[in-house]
Amino acid sequence: MVLADLGARLRGALSSVESGSDDEIQQMIKDICGALLESDVNIKLVAKLRDNIRSQIASSNIAQEASPMNKRKKLQKVIYDELCGLVDSHVEPPKPKKINASTKTIKGKKVKLSKESSHVIMFVGLQGAGKTTSCTKLAVYYKKRGFTVGLVCADTFRAGAFDQLKQNAIKANIPYYGSYLEPDPVKIAFEGVSKFKQEKFDIIIVDTSGRHRQEQQLFTEMVQIGDAIQPTQTIMVMDGSIGQAAESQARAFKESSNFGSIILTKMDGHAKGGGAISAVAATKTPIVFIGTGEHIGDLEVFKPTTFISKLLGIGDIQSLIEHVQSLNLQNDEGHKQTIENIKEGKFTLKDFQTQMNNFLKMGPLTNIASMIPGLGNIMSQVGEEETSKKIKNMIYIMDSMTQKELESDGRIFIDQPSRIIRLAKGSGCSAIEVEMILQQHRMMSTMAKSAMAAQGAPGAGGAPG
Ligand code: GDP
Numbered sequence: 181m182v183l184a185d186l187g188a189r190l191r192g193a194l195s196s197v198e199s200g201s202d203d204e205i206q207q208m209i210k211d212i213c214g215a216l217l218e219s220d221v222n223i224k225l226v227a228k229l230r231d232n233i234r235s236q237i238a239s240s241n242i243a244q245e246a247s248p249m250n251k252r253k254k255l256q257k258v259i260y261d262e263l264c265g266l267v268d269s270h271v272e273p274p275k276p277k278k279i280n281a282s283t284k285t286i287k288g289k290k291v292k293l294s295k296e297s298s299h300v301i302m303f304v305g306l307q308g309a310g311k312t313t314s315c316t317k318l319a320v321y322y323k324k325r326g327f328t329v330g331l332v333c334a335d336t337f338r339a340g341a342f343d344q345l346k347q348n349a350i351k352a353n354i355p356y357y358g359s360y361l362e363p364d365p366v367k368i369a370f371e372g373v374s375k376f377k378q379e380k381f382d383i384i385i386v387d388t389s390g391r392h393r394q395e396q397q398l399f400t401e402m403v404q405i406g407d408a409i410q411p412t413q414t415i416m417v418m419d420g421s422i423g424q425a426a427e428s429q430a431r432a433f434k435e436s437s438n439f440g441s442i443i444l445t446k447m448d449g450h451a452k453g454g455g456a457i458s459a460v461a462a463t464k465t466p467i468v469f470i471g472t473g474e475h476i477g478d479l480e481v482f483k484p485t486t487f488i489s490k491l492l493g494i495g496d497i498q499s500l501i502e503h504v505q506s507l508n509l510q511n512d513e514g515h516k517q518t519i520e521n522i523k524e525g526k527f528t529l530k531d532f533q534t535q536m537n538n539f540l541k542m543g544p545l546t547n548i549a550s551m552i553p554g555l556g557n558i559m560s561q562v563g564e565e566e567t568s569k570k571i572k573n574m575i576y577i578m579d580s581m582t583q584k585e586l587e588s589d590g591r592i593f594i595d596q597p598s599r600i601i602r603l604a605k606g607s608g609c610s611a612i613e614v615e616m617i618l619q620q621h622r623m624m625s626t627m628a629k630s631a632m633a634a635q636g637a638p639g640a641g642g643a644p645g
Pocket of ligand 1: 305306307308309310311312313314390445446447448470471472473474478
């Protein structure tokens, strides 16, 4: 079952609870477990999750809760927490830092001075897993966030690997290092890393060879390269469509190259994503990113809370904030005001409008829509084109608002049908669409408040209840 289907099944199971009767709750648990099994999650993990859900429901006195709505909220919180636990390795991966280097001109050339060292990332994995593609995706990801990144191709095994990396790097305007003539991958890796270290690059990403199978020659080469370049972080790239087999592959690689993080690729298409993610989490290795397509931008940060929030259609304001921060909008007045407002637990319609306009600059829409409460569900039902239309309509509606309306918290529209009709006419949308925007704004505003209340906890804004 692909991830979008798994999300729909989980949301369906949760929303099938109406009165909150015991029968309904048991059916919901059964449906959730069924969906996870179909998504190839290990049967033992599902059984454990089922037991945990049952005991959490019992200990949080949900049965005694009188209001069905509160019951549903509490149930959603239990499911959310347990699903997060299922995909969380509870290990924090290392984070690269920017090198604060002053420059000095020596012989007419600007040279960076600093004792700090570059963050060296070594990629390992089987051939075809998506290593070379993911190297460039990661380089682009960090470049967008203001890091200087260099790419090194130490894959001398696969013919054409250097050309592939070079073409990607040129397209993304990222410095690269490799050789058509040198057959020794250890030498290339060492030289490339030394060169970029000397030039004080913040991050150096080293692509290594893969093999079709796990074999001794591959493992020996990984150890030699690792010894030569002393990586700060080793990332294993794994094809996410292999499902539960991800666990044994991760364990085999772990023995020879002590990698600390994982990128799961091909989580688009027909990947039985739930299986691979939970299998990897069971090895206590954090998944840092997931690859969601063949394009350079198809890489998503993997955070258990964000991932589960999206899967359950809850939306995730924390990711939204990070997403927008990555746009480097420090000097954009509207953006600065929004961040200030969010810090104060405020989220006006104008903030909503600013964010919407920023999203359109960022793309792809699939990623953005899933962070907005309510839109992720629509997206999975109607596809990218329709969602894009909806987002544009949202912007037209907000463009038709007066300054006073935009700066309000949205309550100005309560019991004011004439205002709503005016907006509908002004934007060429229906009154229902206007109502929907106001509702989405209310949800995001509540999230902004709860995100600030739980400040410091990553993904906290996405937590339901
Ligand atoms: P390597 O041998 O491990 O370096 O693998 P490559 O980077 O050459 O990738 C192998 C194939 O997988 C290529 O056709 C890539 O375009 C494709 N690929 C890599 N990552 C993804 C992904 O996240 N989604 C999809 N659909 N394809 C991917």
